[in-house]
Amino acid sequence: MEVEEDTSWNGVEHTGEEAIDVDELRVMYCAADSFQQYPRLAHYQTTHLRRQSFYSLPQAHLRLLSSPPFNYLETLSKVDDCIDSNAELSRAIFKAALSNFNLGVPDEKSRTATGTLKIPDEWAGCAKNGDVDKARSTIRQFYRDWSAEGKRERDVCFRNVFKVVEQEQKRLKGGEKLRVLVPGAGLGRLVFELFLRGCIAEGNEISYHQLLASSYILNCCERAGQYEVFPWVHGFSNHRTRRDQFRGYKVPDVHCMSETMRVQEETGRVGEMSMTAADFLCEYAKEENAGAFDVVAAVFFLDTAPNLIRYLDVIYGCLKPGGVLVNFGPLLWHFEGVMPNKSENGAHMSGGDDMTGIAEPGNFELTDEEVMELVTKVGFVVESRETGVEAPYIHDTESMLQTVYRASTWVARKPVIKVDTS
Numbered sequence: 001m002e003v004e005e006d007t008s009w010n011g012v013e014h015t016g017e018e019a020i021d022v023d024e025l026r027v028m029y030c031a032a033d034s035f036q037q038y039p040r041l042a043h044y045q046t047t048h049l050r051r052q053s054f055y056s057l058p059q060a061h062l063r064l065l066s067s068p069p070f071n072y073l074e075t076l077s078k079v080d081d082c083i084d085s086n087a088e089l090s091r092a093i094f095k096a097a098l099s100n101f102n103l104g105v106p107d108e109k110s111r112t113a114t115g116t117l118k119i120p121d122e123w124a125g126c127a128k129n130g131d132v133d134k135a136r137s138t139i140r141q142f143y144r145d146w147s148a149e150g151k152r153e154r155d156v157c158f159r160n161v162f163k164v165v166e167q168e169q170k171r172l173k174g175g176e177k178l179r180v181l182v183p184g185a186g187l188g189r190l191v192f193e194l195f196l197r198g199c200i201a202e203g204n205e206i207s208y209h210q211l212l213a214s215s216y217i218l219n220c221c222e223r224a225g226q227y228e229v230f231p232w233v234h235g236f237s238n239h240r241t242r243r244d245q246f247r248g249y250k251v252p253d254v255h256c257m258s259e260t261m262r263v264q265e266e267t268g269r270v271g272e273m274s275m276t277a278a279d280f281l282c283e284y285a286k287e288e289n290a291g292a293f294d295v296v297a298a299v300f301f302l303d304t305a306p307n308l309i310r311y312l313d314v315i316y317g318c319l320k321p322g323g324v325l326v327n328f329g330p331l332l333w334h335f336e337g338v339m340p341n342k343s344e345n346g347a348h349m350s351g352g353d354d355m356t357g358i359a360e361p362g363n364f365e366l367t368d369e370e371v372m373e374l375v376t377k378v379g380f381v382v383e384s385r386e387t388g389v390e391a392p393y394i395h396d397t398e399s400m401l402q403t404v405y406r407a408s409t410w411v412a413r414k415p416v417i418k419v420d421t422s
Contacts, residue, residue, distance in 0.1 A: 026126065031208035032103055033119055033127035034135040035094040039087035041132045046083065046234050047076045075242060082230035082246060086139050089227040089251070096216040134209045138187075140231040144394050145189040146217055146252040147229070156391050157328045158190060160409050161297045164326045165197060168294055177271055181293045181318065183280045184301035188214035192256060194297070195273040196263045202293075203275040204283065206358070211277050218256050225250035231394065238400035247398075279357035281310055284318045291320045298327045300393070306335040306363035308371065312378040321416040325380060330391065330405040331371070335363040368408050380412035 054062065054072060065072040095117070098104025104117025118124075127135075144150040169178050178199045182191050185203030187210060194201035205211050228248040232239070239245045264270050276283055283289070296315050305311040315325055366374065368387065375382060391407040 026123075028101065028103060028208050029119060029123040030127045030131045031134070031212055032094055032097040032101070033123065033125065034131035034209065035090040035097070035212065036119075037125075037127050037132050038090040038135045038139070039083055041129065042083045042086070042136060042234065043080060047079050050076060050236075078242075078246060079233055082233040082248070085228050085248065086230055086233070089142070089229060090135060090139060092220070092227075093213050093216045096220045097212040100215055100219070101212065131209075134207070136234060138209045138213050139229055140234075140394055141187055142213075142217075142227075142229050142251045143231040143249050145187040147249040148253040149249050151253070153392050153395065154189065156389065157299050157407070157409075158193065160328055160411070161190065161299065161326050162193075162197070164324055164411055165194065165199060165295060165297075168324060169198070172294075178295060179293045180295045180297055181284070182297050182299070183284075183315075184299070184304060185275065186210050186214070188218055188275065190297065190299060191273050191275065192218060195271045196259065197271070198267070198269050199271040201271060201273045203273070204280050205275065205277060206279055208277070211275065214275070217252055221252055221255065224252055224255040224258070227251050232396050232399075240398060240400060244396075244398040279359075281314055282357040285314050289318045291318070291323075293318050294320055294323050296323070296325045298325060298329070300329040302327055302371070303329060303331045304334045304358075306338070306358060307360070308364075308366065308374060309378070310360075312375060312380075316378055316380065316414055319414045321414060323414045324383075325375075325412045325414075326410075327412075328389075328391070328407060328409040330407050331366070331368060332405075333363075333365040336365055338363060371408075372410070375410075375412050379414065381415055383411045383413055385410035 051073075054065070054076075057065070064070070098117040098119065103119065105120050107116045107118035119126075144153050165178060165180065172178060180194050180199045180201050182194070182201060182203045185191050185205045186207075188203055191201045191203040203214075205214070227250070229251055230246065230248045232245050232247060236245070260270060296319060298315070302308060302311060319325065372382060372385065385408070387406070387408045389407045389409055391405040393405060395402075395404065
């Protein structure tokens with residue numbers, strides 16, 4: 001059966017009326033370049049500096065640790081091999097970004113195939129260490145979102161979303177498709193899973209590291225298990241054995257186009273999917289998004305808000321009357337401790353009602369109970385809630401250090417007629 005043309009996307013939809021400005025171009029090129037620079041910086045930080053420290057040891061200690069059962073220098077060589085394996089994925093993301101996001105220019109000096117692209121000279125090497133750290137974190141996240149072993153983590157936080165979606169689909173008239181918004185879509189796995197379930201799934205993401213990587217895995221990857229990632233190899237602490245440190249995972253666990261065709265053959269119906277690259281607050285407060293969605297699936301998202309009232313107001317506004325917000329996540333407030341924005345002359349910027357997006361001044365943190373109170377104050381009706389749900393996140397089950405979130409998950413509905421909560 002032929003798959004519809006809109007079952008995947010190349011790149012993202014750039015929102016906003018004006019062309020991309022220089023600042024946004026810089027962010028895009030820094031993200032792309034960081035995937036190219038990942039192996040160089042990872043080798044330097046992870047093994048080169050350790051070799052320097054190792055050779056500074058007393059000769060007797062060096063000989064001891066170079067011999068069995070320690071074989072420390074062999075360990076560092078194995079780490080380099082694992083980084084090289086990760087780099088196969090990072091370079092693929094980089095190359096795809098140059099073409100899919102129109103970032104590349106012809107490389108006339110290339111001795112490989114014609115049509116090879118490179119970063120324009122003025123942006124070459126623009127990624128800083130912080131950008132490369134984000135690329136490394138993105139590669140690690142493939143374990144959670146696109147490996148078979150990461151399914152355990154995905155199931156915990158996706159389960160309630162799928163349950164709500166199934167219930168809401170039963171409310172629809174024949175032929176209609178549920179419109180679901182996934183803010184903070186990351187590497188796009190939840191968007192893809194909702195698409196396979198027949199939804200019109202729209203992801204939103206502000207990080208170009210996530211956008212470049214998700215675009216590659218959804219559209220360009222040639223087969224399941226094409227790459228092997230080693231998420232634990234960059235750190236040397238809390239490993240019980242070296243074998244634990246060198247565990248690798250095949251990604252992706254499914255080939256997206258093959259899986260799409262399989263589901264299409266079995267069910268005769270898949271949905272549509274798209275991704276927007278934009279500030280969530282600015283994009284979904286627009287008039288054209290008012291009352292546009294049946295469900296908003298907020299997974300590990302609400303605690304990214306500097307001002308949760310803004311988030312909830314925008315979500316409320318973009319839901320249809322009777323629409324549902326399903327939330328899953330902890331409260332690791334991303335802006336905790338961030339100083340208020342200041343104007344150029346150093347004065348604190350005053351608050352106001354005009355929304356300028358996630359960068360607007362002001363932030364606060366609430367407890368889980370206070371969040372629920374705020375949800376009702378905004379106008380939602382809470383239909384269910386569960387707390388203390390154990391939720392691992394890129395979790396090494398063999399590590400000597402175990403950290404697991406105890407997340408909150410709940411479902412809140414926008415009334416058909418807004419309830420007066422004053």
